[in-house]
Amino acid sequence: MxxxxxxxxxxxxxxxxxxxxxxxxxxxxxxxxxxxxxxxxxxxxxxxxxxxxxxxxxxxxxxxxxxxxxxxxxxxxxxxxxxxxxxxxxxxxxxxxxxxxxxxxxxxxxxxxxxxxxxxxxxxxxxxxxxxxxxxxxxxxxxxxxxxxxxxxxxxxxxxxxxxxxxxxxxxxxxxxxxxxxxxxxxxxxxAPPASGLLALLTHRSTSHAVLAMLREPARDWTLDLLAKTSAASRATLVRSFRKLAGLAPLAFLTELRLGFARQRLMTTNDPICVIAADVGYQSEGALSRALLRRYGVRPSKLRLGRSG
Structure with a gap:
């Protein structure tokens, strides 16, 4: 089969x-x-x-x-x-x-x-x-x-x-x-089947479709209702599964994913910060900068300067 x-x-x-x-x-x-x-x-x-x-x-x-x-x-x-x-x-x-x-x-x-x-x-x-x-x-x-x-x-x-x-x-x-x-x-x-984190989310039917959708379109204006529909699950089931496997609610996980993508591009490319911000779902360079500072304690310019250090 x-x-x-x-x-x-x-x-x-x-x-x-x-x-x-x-x-x-x-x-x-x-x-x-x-x-x-x-x-x-x-x-x-x-x-x-x-x-x-x-x-x-x-x-x-x-x-x-x-x-x-x-x-x-x-x-x-x-x-x-x-x-x-x-x-x-x-x-x-x-x-x-x-x-x-x-x-x-x-x-x-x-x-x-x-x-x-x-x-x-x-x-x-x-x-x-x-x-x-x-x-x-x-x-x-x-x-x-x-x-x-x-x-x-x-x-x-x-x-x-x-x-x-x-x-x-x-x-x-x-x-x-x-x-x-x-x-x-x-x-x-x-x-070694993963017990938690990204790979665990991807290997469980209740969460895999939502994660794949976020990976494909990180900049999309995702809502909990839309992610639940994508997963063919209820909002409560999706939230419960994400919290169990990743320790985060779906939209909090999306934020982590977006900031991880932005951080990687800042450290490995010369793409303009405003372009990176738009590509990962932030409406302005300033909004991305503030989010990175909250999450990693560093501004985008510092990440970029740190590439060669």
Missing amino acids: TRNESDDPLSSLAPFLRVKPELQDFCRFGGTWVSPHEASGGAQFHIVTRGHCVFEVTGHGPVKLGAGDTLLLPHGDAHVVCSVSTDGTIRSIVTEFRNAIRTKLTPGVACDTELVCGVLRGEAASEQALIAALPNFVVLRSTRLPLAERLHMLAICISDELDSNETGSTIIATNLATALFVMMLREHLKE
Whole structure:
């Protein structure tokens, strides 16, 4: 039986999950090695295609990864990936380039660990909101071989398309990266169903349609009656569900969404503040400025100046 969109939140989310892929590294390591990764502006991922390694990030204990496991860092936090073995001298890592893709090697020692690494960048504010709703890192343990094979295949296909430089390669790679991210998100939701927040709202029928409508049209003059009609629920049911899953009433959640979108655009674009205000549902630059000050304690100009700091 085919599931319709109302029963499948991830299908409904598809328009908000388009990401720009940047496949960065093929890592082929052996012996004892340490590979640090700086913070980035996108969701970083590592797919272990052979062997084992250890992942470390500040504030969390070490996590061991094996072949077929996938690590996703939605917020692009700085981290370190290193060998399981700590015996012997730490091997130097040599970088070679094939077009825009780096190959990292530990010369002079047999390779026993391979990783495919990259970044998924969400370009729209709605994508940023969804990514921000994920935890600091997600580890997908591939105990089922087909999943490992599919993730590996997608990573290699993305690499091949970006490397080919053929007509249409960019859009093909983007769609493959979107599929990769949706698969990661699906497996995460299976393993750790969200109890609260944006993802919880999106996975419950009573609230998902209202949230999707807000994501599609944040500037619309939404009322509680209109949101209830969109959700095919009563006002009381909608308010009760939002408070249970997000700790906010629907219109308060809309305000959070609008200000989050505005903050993201101020920090990542040069769009005029008056344009951003209109796009997220504020009638003037001053109204947006006052709302941002109340919510974040900072004016729009300060957010924009802070981009390079």
